[in-house]
Amino acid sequence: MGIHFQDTALISIVVPALVLRLAPLDHTAVLSVLATMVGVAVAVVPPLAGWFSDRARRRGGDRRVETAIALAVDVAAVGAMAFAFSIGALGVALVAATVAITAAQTIYQALLPDVVPREAWGTSAGARGVFTLVGTVLGLAAAALLSPQHALLAMAVAVSVAGVSLARIPRPAPSAPRPHAVIRDRHDLWVTVVARGWIVLGMTLLNTYILYFFSDVLRVRDASLGTGLVAGSALLGAIVSSIGAGKLSDRFDRRVVVALSGVPMTLAALGFALVPDVHFIFVYAALFGLGFGGVFSVGWALALDAIPELGDVARDLGVWGTLSYLPSLAAPLLGAWIIARGATTADGYRWLFAAAGFSFAIGSLWVLRVGRKPLVSIWSVLLVGLTSAIRQPLFAPRMRVRQWGRLPVRRGPTVLIANHQHEDESEIIVERGYLQGGLRPLFTASSRRMYEPGFFAIRMPWLAPLMRSVNAGPLFVAIGMLPLENELSSRPLRSIAWTLQAHHDDLPLEIVFRADAQASLPPRARNLSDLLRPAFFAAGETRVRLASVNEPYRGELLAALRAGVDADIARIVDVVRRGATFFVTPEGFYSTDGRMRALKGIVDHLVPIARVWFAAIAFDPFRGRRLSMLYRVVPFDGRGDLASALAAARPVTTSALLAQWLIAVDLPFERDEARDGVVRLRNALPPGAFVDPELAQDAARCVDQALESLHARGTLLAEGARYRLGSQRADPRFPGVADTIAYQAAFLHETIAGLSAR
Numbered sequence: 021m022g023i024h025f026q027d028t029a030l031i032s033i034v035v036p037a038l039v040l041r042l043a044p045l046d047h048t049a050v051l052s053v054l055a056t057m058v059g060v061a062v063a064v065v066p067p068l069a070g071w072f073s074d075r076a077r078r079r080g081g082d083r084r085v086e087t088a089i090a091l092a093v094d095v096a097a098v099g100a101m102a103f104a105f106s107i108g109a110l111g112v113a114l115v116a117a118t119v120a121i122t123a124a125q126t127i128y129q130a131l132l133p134d135v136v137p138r139e140a141w142g143t144s145a146g147a148r149g150v151f152t153l154v155g156t157v158l159g160l161a162a163a164a165l166l167s168p169q170h171a172l173l174a175m176a177v178a179v180s181v182a183g184v185s186l187a188r189i190p191r192p193a194p195s196a197p198r199p200h201a202v203i204r205d206r207h208d209l210w211v212t213v214v215a216r217g218w219i220v221l222g223m224t225l226l227n228t229y230i231l232y233f234f235s236d237v238l239r240v241r242d243a244s245l246g247t248g249l250v251a252g253s254a255l256l257g258a259i260v261s262s263i264g265a266g267k268l269s270d271r272f273d274r275r276v277v278v279a280l281s282g283v284p285m286t287l288a289a290l291g292f293a294l295v296p297d298v299h300f301i302f303v304y305a306a307l308f309g310l311g312f313g314g315v316f317s318v319g320w321a322l323a324l325d326a327i328p329e330l331g332d333v334a335r336d337l338g339v340w341g342t343l344s345y346l347p348s349l350a351a352p353l354l355g356a357w358i359i360a361r362g363a364t365t366a367d368g369y370r371w372l373f374a375a376a377g378f379s380f381a382i383g384s385l386w387v388l389r390v391g392r393k394p395l396v397s398i399w400s401v402l403l404v405g406l407t408s409a410i411r412q413p414l415f416a417p418r419m420r421v422r423q424w425g426r427l428p429v430r431r432g433p434t435v436l437i438a439n440h441q442h443e444d445e446s447e448i449i450v451e452r453g454y455l456q457g458g459l460r461p462l463f464t465a466s467s468r469r470m471y472e473p474g475f476f477a478i479r480m481p482w483l484a485p486l487m488r489s490v491n492a493g494p495l496f497v498a499i500g501m502l503p504l505e506n507e508l509s510s511r512p513l514r515s516i517a518w519t520l521q522a523h524h525d526d527l528p529l530e531i532v533f534r535a536d537a538q539a540s541l542p543p544r545a546r547n548l549s550d551l552l553r554p555a556f557f558a559a560g561e562t563r564v565r566l567a568s569v570n571e572p573y574r575g576e577l578l579a580a581l582r583a584g585v586d587a588d589i590a591r592i593v594d595v596v597r598r599g600a601t602f603f604v605t606p607e608g609f610y611s612t613d614g615r616m617r618a619l620k621g622i623v624d625h626l627v628p629i630a631r632v633w634f635a636a637i638a639f640d641p642f643r644g645r646r647l648s649m650l651y652r653v654v655p656f657d658g659r660g661d662l663a664s665a666l667a668a669a670r671p672v673t674t675s676a677l678l679a680q681w682l683i684a685v686d687l688p689f690e691r692d693e694a695r696d697g698v699v700r701l702r703n704a705l706p707p708g709a710f711v712d713p714e715l716a717q718d719a720a721r722c723v724d725q726a727l728e729s730l731h732a733r734g735t736l737l738a739e740g741a742r743y744r745l746g747s748q749r750a751d752p753r754f755p756g757v758a759d760t761i762a763y764q765a766a767f768l769h770e771t772i773a774g775l776s777a778r
Contacts, residue, residue, distance in 0.1 A: 022182020070338030146266015149317025281314025282384025
């Protein structure tokens with residue numbers, strides 16, 4: 021009440037009246053400059069005030085005290101305005117008061133989500149709207165009935181008295197830790213910003229010049245009184261509708277409530293434009309008020325719903341307020357330009373009110389886009405296209421990729437499941453799927469460590485000085501890579517420090533880690549912040565078990581972990597449910613023995629809501645200098661379990677058959693014996709096996725290529741015309757695989773078992 025007793029009437033009645041007295045000849049131009057200055061202050065202050073308040077809150081600060089300090093500064097500035105005798109002095113005091121009251125409002129509004137449960141936000145926003153509007157009505161009445169100086173003094177008194185209510189607000193509970201590596205999705209918040217911006221544009225066009233409309237067009241003798249009566253009538257209607265709309269929005273779709281509330285506002289503005297008759301003014305005011313109550317209160321609750329992380333609620337509400345009120349910067353100048361373009365003053369105001377009605381209509385319709393985020397933006401499509409065009413040719417010198425089958429261009433919710441053997445396979449399949457599937461990006465999941473600062477510094481050490489503190493998460497999300505936690509028991513030191521510091525700012529390492537983890541800490545590191553310094557970047561990659569973290573910090577990490585996993589899964593499920601194709605390797609880690617790991621995690625959530633396809637992958641590492649990758653894209657026919665069906669769909673390669681024969685023979689052999697052995701194994705495969713077409717057509721040539729390659733690597737040793745297995749069986753292209761011969765044989769055995777189970 022106290023904030024809005026001052027806020028609305030100040031620039032709409034009191035300041036215009038003062039300007040009429042101090043600059044009677046060019047009052048329109050002077051007012052436009054002052055209104056623009058106020059708009060700049062309103063735009064700059066909220067994000068800064070919100071950021072400082074959120075930061076202080078995490079350190080145990082009290083938003084009530086911060087609000088009281090800002091209100092005290094405002095009272096002093098408003099008092100100075102009452103005694104300003106020049107436009108310059110008035111402008112300085114006006115900007116100071118605007119900065120202070122805007123900071124107070126930004127910090128104060130963040131108290132509501134701190135103390136009110138989410139299910140009551142609509143009702144609470146309605147009540148907030150009522151008391152806001154009551155303060156506005158009383159402020160307008162004071163401005164209309166009192167002289168400008170006395171109105172300013174009344175504002176100072178009202179703000180002071182209302183500020184006492186801060187003491188009755190309960191102190192919020194300590195802020196909860198935020199999930200680590202938060203990846204924010206602000207689509208809905210941006211939608212509410214744009215919608216609110218159109219509404220603000222229309223309201224500013226009306227509020228700034230409504231007094232001059234009464235004075236210059238309707239020829240009302242006391243324009244201040246007329247403006248106050250009409251505005252008061254509108255706001256009385258808004259008070260009535262605010263509570264009802266707030267309660268309604270807790271039961272029904274808030275978007276629809278806000279959109280419908282914009283209809284009477286649009287009709288009122290068009291009424292001013294088409295029939296600017298003093299006899300209908302109060303009808304228009306009533307219409308406007310009925311809509312404004314819903315837009316004002318429920319629109320704010322809708323913005324709260326759209327904030328992705330309540331740990332930064334004051335900052336995000338500040339950003340929301342700043343961006344949505346940016347049109348108020350241009351509105352005074354735009355309004356003056358529109359009025360000047362009219363053939364007569366009355367025509368100019370007609371066009372002004374028509375523009376306001378158009379703004380209300382756009383804002384009301386735009387809010388319906390909340391919750392309807394497109395799966396991918398045009399920028400994501402272009403970014404994925406650019407990435408694919410650059411990276412796919414880079415694979416060619418070191419990899420030979422062959423593919424059979426593809427996803428249909430027209431498809432609904434789809435999950436593409438692949439087995440996991442090599443670091444490049446995901447990029448190849450996802451980018452090829454994009455190029456072959458109508459330029460529709462495929463979504464995939466990656467470890468949350470990629471969404472924390474420093475990922476590129478680890479992968480590309482030559483960029484480390486520039487990338488240690490850079491979080492590339494937004495880039496990954498833009499190309500369709502979504503975070504999914506896959507490290508549930510241990511984490512790098514730097515990741516633990518980053519998560520805890522977001523909540524505690526900084527802590528001594530000795531109270532965070534148990535004695536068994538002390539040996540893993542860098543010798544000169546003392547606090548969490550040290551682990552994030554460039555000097556300790558490499559040491560920060562050391563992994564420790566979460567069990568080695570002391571309470572209460574271990575509990576906070578686990579709570580953040582659970583919240584992060586739940587949020588990750590919910591986001592991926594939502595994307596697929598809305599029609600996306602999601603590529604997943606549910607094993608989680610590369611196979612190191614040729615056998616698939618258990619298919620787990622996100623796949624259990626996606627299979628019930630999507631059509632399942634396989635990207636069944638096999639590698640043929642024994643043939644040629646380039647690594648040969650073969651994969652089939654086939655639909656799951658519903659027979660058997662997913663793991664067996666995926667194994668059965670994989671191509672059978674020369675490497676797999678030759679490895680199986682080498683292990684079975686385990687004796688020196690000649691080239692012809694190897695050829696015959698591979699052909700016999702190929703011909704004995706179960707029905708339904710997909711054999712590499714080159715192996716099916718010319719097995720002898722394929723076996724010769726494999727033998728020559730294995731001999732060159734030292735895996736096969738030559739004894740005259742005969743070969744025998746050597747001890748060098750690793751392949752640097754498959755780190756973690758000790759024996760590629762055993763790996764390929766196990767791979768074939770699993771494929772045959774899958775085929776036999778069909």
